[in-house]
Amino acid sequence: MKRNTLVLCVVLVLLAIFGWAGWANWEYRRQAAEALLAQAARGELVADAATGAPQYNSPLVQKPAPDFTLEDLTGKKVSLASYKGKAVLVNFWATWCGPCKLETPWLIELRNQYTPQGFEVLGISTEGEDLAENDKAGWAKQKAAIGKFVTEMKVPYPMLLNGDSISKTYGGLDSMPTSFYVDREGKIIAAQMGITSKDEMEENIRKALGNSK
Numbered sequence: 001m002k003r004n005t006l007v008l009c010v011v012l013v014l015l016a017i018f019g020w021a022g023w024a025n026w027e028y029r030r031q032a033a034e035a036l037l038a039q040a041a042r043g044e045l046v047a048d049a050a051t052g053a054p055q056y057n058s059p060l061v062q063k064p065a066p067d068f069t070l071e072d073l074t075g076k077k078v079s080l081a082s083y084k085g086k087a088v089l090v091n092f093w094a095t096w097c098g099p100c101k102l103e104t105p106w107l108i109e110l111r112n113q114y115t116p117q118g119f120e121v122l123g124i125s126t127e128g129e130d131l132a133e134n135d136k137a138g139w140a141k142q143k144a145a146i147g148k149f150v151t152e153m154k155v156p157y158p159m160l161l162n163g164d165s166i167s168k169t170y171g172g173l174d175s176m177p178t179s180f181y182v183d184r185e186g187k188i189i190a191a192q193m194g195i196t197s198k199d200e201m202e203e204n205i206r207k208a209l210g211n212s213k
Helices: 002-039 098-117 136-153 198-209
Strands: 044-047 054-057 069-071 077-079 087-093 119-125 178-182 188-193
Touching: 087 098, 087 198, 098 119, 098 136, 098 198, 119 198, 178 198, 188 198
Parallel strands: 087 119
Antiparallel strands: 044 054, 069 077, 087 178, 178 188
16 A cells, blocks of 8 residues: 555656646747847837938848748738748738828839739738737627728738737837838848838839849
8 A cells, every 4th residue: 555655656746747847848948939039139210321311220131031921811821931032022001000001002003013023012910919819809800990991992912910920020010011122032121111102112122123223
C-alpha cells in the first residue's frame, strides 16, 4: 500500500514538472514574440529638410514587406506573397476615414491604368480593433459596412479584413490612410501616411513597377 502511494506521488510530481515545463516554454515563446513586436521600429511623421512639410518616415522602406494572409469579403484567404512579381500598393483604410474616401477614386483609376503592367492594390480594413474574436455579430456588421462601401464605390481590387492584426508589423498605424508601395521583388520602396496627391501616388506606383519615368 505504501509502495503504491509512493509510486502515485512520484507520477503526480513528474506530471506537475512536465506541465510546468510546457507552460514555461509557451510563456517564454509568448514573451519573446511580444518583445520582438515591441522592438519593431515605428513609423513617424518628420519635417522635410527642404520644405518643412510633414513626411512619413517608415523604417520598413527598402526592406522586404512583412508577409500576411487575410480574408477577403468572400472568405477567401489572400496573402501578399502570392503577388510576388507584381507591384502592390498595400492600403490600410477604414470606412469612417474621410481622407480614405477621397483617395479611393484615385486608387481605382490608377489600379485600372497600371494593372496591365503588373500592378495591384490590396485594400486592408482596420476597423476590428475593438471587436472580440468571438463577436460574430460585430464582425458581420463590419463586413456589411465594408461590402456596402465596395459596392457603392465600385472597388475592383481585393478588400481584406482584420488589418489591425498586422498593424504592428507595419510599424503601427496612427493615421488613416496609410499606404506601402511594394516592388516586384517584395521590397517596400515608399510609404505614405495620410492623404497625398494623385500625382505622388502615381510616381510611387511607377517606382514600384520599375519605371524610371
